[in-house]
Amino acid sequence: MTVLVGARVFDPETGDSTRADVRLDGSRIAEVGLGLDGPRVDCSGGLLIPGLIDCHAHVAFPRPEPLPRSARILEAVPVLRGLLARGITTVRDAWGADAGFKHALRAGWITGPDLLISLRQLSPTGGLGDSWEPPAGAVDHYGDPSLPDPLFDGPDAARAAVRRMVRAGADWIKAGASGAMRAVRAGTDVRPADDELTALVDEARRCGRDVMAHAHSTAAVVSAARAGARSIEHGTFLDDSAVAALAGAWYVPTLSPISDSEFAEAHRRSVRLAVDAGVRIAAGSDLAPRPHVDLTTELRLLAAVLGEAAALKAATSEAARLLRLDDDRGRIEPGLRADLVLLDGTDLDVTDLPGRTRAVWHDGERVSAAS
Structure with a gap:
């Protein structure tokens, strides 16, 4: 005591x-x-x-250079240790960490925050989770059976993809409702159809899981929120229709990754629009091991828009509420x-x-x- x-x-x-x-x-x-x-x-x-909660991190991101698979896993060890030392006691990993990380933390082999995992980013062919790149073709950064195939085409295949993630130990299901930022801005974005998203969310619920949806564009936010995603990640380009759709979800803005880009002010406007409409905000850093941006950076950026008290709420009680942990932390x-x-x-x-x-x-x- x-x-x-x-x-x-x-x-x-x-x-x-x-x-x-x-x-x-x-x-x-x-x-x-x-x-x-x-x-x-x-x-x-x-x-x-309260201990800080990061609702969107990547503690085991694939390295850009070709290295043995173990490098990605071993790099996560100091990342997790450093997060805990900075007061981040719970993390929802938004893809990259597998069930072995949770086992290692529970067993005391490594030190770090409590970890909730989503494994991979589910998407249709050509979408966020598709690592096919011209001229190389299919490029799987993992090649690891503990991180199953995330691709689907059609509602039945979307349900099967959810089941693969649940079988491999996913706590959350990560859906790519839009493509990456570069695809959105280039107009080459491949998004799931509404019936695919609806099937994905429904199957996740049947399996006792919630869905977090990567969505930069207004259309993607609206589709994911209407399908029933519990949280919308990024939401870089919101308008009134997107904010209205967000009424039943949480918004995790992840301001850090593009805080110095040409889209930073648009992103901040989106957050202000959501806050003014009463949308629930939870904090997420979009941490990857490279560069070392974590929740403490995200809180500084959130505070510039929300104020300090609201930013801290987004990383504590509101984050816990999103993760269904508010009766525990x-x-x-x-x-x-x-x-x-x-x-x-x-x-x-x-x-x-x-x-x-x-x-x-x-x-x-x-x-x-x-x-």
Whole structure:
């Protein structure tokens, strides 16, 4: 049992912080209040926030140069360790990590956040998940049976693709409702038909899974949201029709990857449009091991649009709600998981969260500084 004393405690639901002690009992928060008894950890002058949740990361991205398959897997080890050390305690991987990563984390072979996996990006032939490239033809960056074939053509094949992912251990189903940004801008985007998307989402539900949908364009956002995707990723080019369709979903903007591009302002306008319409926002970094952009960068960009309190909510309680984990984490309340981050200072400034991070607790255990 440990009592964290002297800090202010941030409530992401209200945006307020109050002076309180927090007692940890094993992996759970036992009590929040003043004057709690137990072995004490001095957190004076600090702010306790819930462990951060990244709803869109790629911890095991394929490398661009030809290397043995093990290189992609081994590179993920320091990536995961670094994320946890920076206070990111839960990650939804948006393709690349397989079920072996989760096993290694549970077994203690490697250190990192809790991981939810989607394995591959499901799409029709010529879409986001198709690695065919002229003049080479089919190029599978993985060649790994633990990451099954993501391609489908027709509603029945879409259902079969979902079943392949579920069989291989996917927690979420990732759908390519649009192509990559370059295809969208070039007008060569190949999107699934509406009946394919509807079948994909329906089959995912039958298998007890939710769908996250990659969608840059308005048309792709509308199709994916109407099909029932739980979250829409990127949403770079939203309009009123796309925002209206998003009323029943979460929006994960992932501002980081194109924050310095010619589309950055359009992307920020899309986020503002969604926020003004009351769309639920969850934070995701679109992290790949190269370049090293993670959720702490995304929060700085989100805060410039939403404000600091709303950005932190997007990466804690709202992210947990999207992932159906809000009865377990995302807030600092009795009974919830003891995932916490202690920041230096008591303000909500997210400009340099790594520089402010004083301590991290994951599942009740303090994360080693060496992590």
